[in-house]
Amino acid sequence: MRASGILLHISSLPSKYGIGTMGREAFEFVDFLKKSGQQYWQILPVGPTSYADSPYQSFSTFAGNPYFIDFDLLREDGLLLEGDYEDFDWGDNPESIDYAKIFRSRFKVLKKAYVSGYNRLRPEVDAFRQEHAYWIEDYALFMALKQRFNELPWQDWDEDIKLRRPQAMEQYRRELEYEINYWVFIQYLFFKQWNALRAYAHQNGIRIIGDIPFYVAADSADSWTFSEAFLFDGHKRPTLVAGVPPDGFSATGQLWGNPIYNWEYLERDGFQFWMNRLRGIMKLYDKVRIDHFRGFDSYWVIPYGEETATNGEWRDGPGLKFFEILKQELGEVDIIAEDLGYLTNRVRRLLTDTGYPGMKVLEFAFDSREDSVYLPHHYIQHCVVYTGTHDNLPVSAWYEDILPEDRAFVNKYLCLSEEEGANWGMIRAICASVSELSVAQMQDYLGLGVESRMNEPSTVGKNWRWRVKKEDLNDGLAEKIHDLTARYFRLPKPAGAQ
Template sequence: MRTSGVLMHISSLPSPYGIGTFGRSAYEFIDFLFDAGQSFWQILPLGQTSYGDSPYQSFSTYAGNPYFVDLDTLAWQGLLFPEDFRDAEWGTDPEEVDYEKMYRMRYPVLRLAARRFLDRGPAEFSEFCAAESRWLEDYALFMALKDQRGGAAWQEWEEPLRRRESAALEHARCELADDIRFWKVVQFWFFTQWREVKRYANDKGIRIIGDLPIYVAADSADVWADPAQFQLDEDLRPVNVAGCPPDGFSRLGQLWGNPLFRWDNMREDGYGWWFGRIAQASELFDVIRIDHFRGFDSYYSIPRDLPDARVGRWEQGPGIEFFHRMREALGEKDIIAEDLGFLTDSVLQMVQDSGYPGMKVLQFAFDAREESDYLPYHYGPHCVVYTGTHDNDTVLGWMEHAPAEDVEFAKRYLRLTEEEGFHWGMMRGALESVGDTAILTMQDILGLDGRARMNTPSTLGCNWKWRMKAGAVTKELTARLREYTQTYGRLRE
C-alpha cells in the first residue's frame, strides 16, 4: 500500500510557551494530517535534551523531555493557575526555541505544579512508578544528583557516587527524596500526555514514526547506571567514542562523542539492555526509525580526546544476529532502517537480510558529477522516500546553496518550475516515486528557506530551534497537500 506522511518534531509545534508541547497544537496538527489524507506523523527522539539541545544527546534513553509537558493541561487539571505561567517571558521569537529561557523558567513552573500534584497523591502515579521502576529510579536519582551539583556531569561527581557505592546511593535517596519525586512526577505527566496524543492520532488512522538514536550520551543515567555495557576505562571514562569519518559533506568527519557499546557483554546477556529500549519505543510509537542502522554491522571508533573524526577505525558490530534474536525476544516490529552514509557491501546485505525498509533522500540524488543511487529510477518499492531529513537543508535552502549544476540537474529531472513552486516539485518527486512510503518535511510543505533548517551536522548553537508559526497551516495548504497525495495514490484509506 502506498502511503505518505510529514516529518515535524514536537518542539516545532506552535505554542505560546516557547516550545511545542503535547497540548492543543499537537491535536490540531493531527487534524491537519487527517484532513490532508496522510498516514504518518514522523517525529524526532522524545528524550530530555541536554547541553547542545540535541534530541540525539539525552540524559536518559527512556525519560521524556519535560519541556513537552503541556502547561495548559496542567492548568485544566487544577495544578497551575494562569498567573503561574501565562504572562511569563518564554522567548521573543515565535519561530525559534530559546532553550536558555526554557531551562531557567520551565522547571520552577513544573515544580510548583508537582507540589500541588503530590498533595493529592493519586494512585495512578504510584502505579506508574512501580511499572517503570526499572529505569525511573536511576533516572530520577541521577537528575536529582545532577541538580544538586549545578548540572555537573556524573563523571565529575564524588567517587562513591560515580561508582554507585550502595551507602552513598542510599544516603542520596534519603537526602534528595523530594527532588527525586519531582522528576518522577514530570515523567508521569510526560507519558500520560503523550499516550493521549498518540491515541488521538491512532483513532484518526495516523501512525506515529518515532526515532531511536543508536547511541546514548556519555552524561546520561544509562551510562552511569550500567557502565559494563559501554567501552569505558578504569576511571569510567570512554576509551573510544562514536562518529563518522570524513566524507563529501564534512572534511573533518563527525565527532559525536558518545561512548561505544561493549557488544561482547551485550551478546552474553542476550542484548537485554537493547531489547528494553526497543520494547519501550514500540509502546511509544507505531513505527521505529533506528538511527545510524549501519552501526549494527560496523561502527566508527575514534580515540577519546581527539578534536575531530579524521583519526578512527571501523570495528565489527553484532550484525544480523542482533535482529534475529530481537525477533525471538520481542516479536516482529515495524522498523525503518536509517541506512544513509558510507555503506559497504556487508551493510547493504544486513539491511536486505533484516527485511526493514531503508531510506532514500532526494537531496542526495542530484550530484551532476556522478551517478547517484538516490535517483528515483534506482528505487524499489520497499523504501521510505524523503525530500530531506532533520539533517538536511530545506528544499528551497538546498536550491539556494547547492552547486548550480546540481540544481539544474534537479530541475531537469523533476521538471521543476517556479509556477508550481520548486519545493512542491521536489515533494512531487518523492510522492510519485515507487517507494511504498514518502515523508515530507513540514518546512518544505510551508515553502520555507534555509533559515528553517532543523540541524546542520557538526555545528553547535544554532540547531533544533525552528518552530512553525501559529496559523501557518491553512485550508488552502491542506487541500493542496491532499490533492498531491491523492494524485500519486497515497491517500490514507
C-alpha cells in the same frame, strides 16, 4: 500499501510558551494531517535534551522531555492556575526557541504542579512508577544528583556515587527523596499527556514514526546506570568515543563523543539493554527509525581525548544476531533503517537480511556528473523516501545552494516549472515514486529557506530552534497536500476496503 507523512518535531509546533508541546496545537496538527490525507506523523527523539539541546544527546533513552508537557492541560487537570505560568518570559520570537529562557523558567512551573498534585495523584504515580521500574528510579536519582552536583557530568561526581557504591546510593536516595519524587512525577505527567495525544492520533488514522539514536549520551542516566554496557575505564571515563570518519562532507569527520558499546558484554547478556530500549520505544511510537543503522554492522571508534574524528578505526558490530534476538524478544518490530552515508556490501546485506526498509533522500540524488541510487528510477517499493531529513537544508534553500549544472539537472529530471517551484516539485517526485512511504519536512511544504533548517551537523548553538507559525497550518495548505497525495494514490483506504 502506499502512504505519506510529514516530518515535524514536537518542539516545532506553535504555542504561547516558547516551545511546542503535547497540548492543543499538537491535537490540531493531527487534525491538519488528517485533512491533508496523511497517514504518518514523523518526529525526532522525545527524550530530555542535554548538550546543545539536541534530541540525539539525551539524559535518558527511556524518559520523556519535560519541555513538551503542556501547561494548559495541567491547568485543566487542576495542577496549575493560569497565573502560575503566564508571567514568565518564554521568548519573543514565535518562529524560534530560546532554550536558555525555557530552561530557566519551565522547571519552576513544573515544580508548582508537583507541589499541587503529587500527594493527590499518589496512587496513579505509584502505579506508573511500578510499570516503569526498570529505569525510572535511576533516572530520577540521576536528575536529582545532577542538581546536587551543579549540573556536572556524572563522571565528575564524588567517587562513591559515581561508582554507585551501595552505601552512597542508599544515602542519596534518602537525602534526595523529595527531588526524586519530583522527577518521577514529571515523567508521569509526560507519559499521561503523550498517551492521550497518541490515542487521538490513532482515532484519526495517524500513526507516529519516532526516532531512536544509535548511541546514548556520555552524560546520561543510561551510561551511569548501565556502565558495564560501555567501554569505560576504571574511573568510568570512555576509552573510545563515537563518530564518523572524514568524507566528502567533512575533512575531519564528525566527532560525536558518545561512549562505545561493550558489544561482547551485551551479547553475553542477550542485548538486554538494547531490548529494553526498543521495548520502551515501541510503547511510544508505531514505527521507529533507527539512526545510524550501519553501526550494527560496523562503527567508527576514536580514542577518547582526540579533537577530531580523523584518528580512528572501524570495528565490527553485532550484525544479524542482534536482530534475530530482537525478533525473539519483541516479535516483528516496525523499523525504518537509516542506512545513509557510505555503505559497504556487508551493510546492504544486513539490511536485506533484516527485511527492514531503508531510506532514500532526494536531495542526495542530483549530481549532474553521474547516476545516483537516490534518483527515483532506482527505488524499490520497500523503502522510505524523503525530500530531506532534519540534518539537511530545506528544499528551497538546498535548490539555491547547489551548483548551477546540478540545478539544471533537477529542472530537467523533475520537469520543474517556475509556477510549481522546487519544493513542490521535489514533494511531487517522492509522492510519485514507487516507495511504500514518502515523507517531507513541514518546511518543504511551506517553501521555507535556510532560516528554518532544523540541524546543521557538526555545529552547535543554532540548531533545533525552528517553529512553524500557527497561521501556516491552514485549510488551504491541507487541501493542496491532500490533492497531491490523492493524485499518487497515497490516501488512507476507507474503513473496510481491501
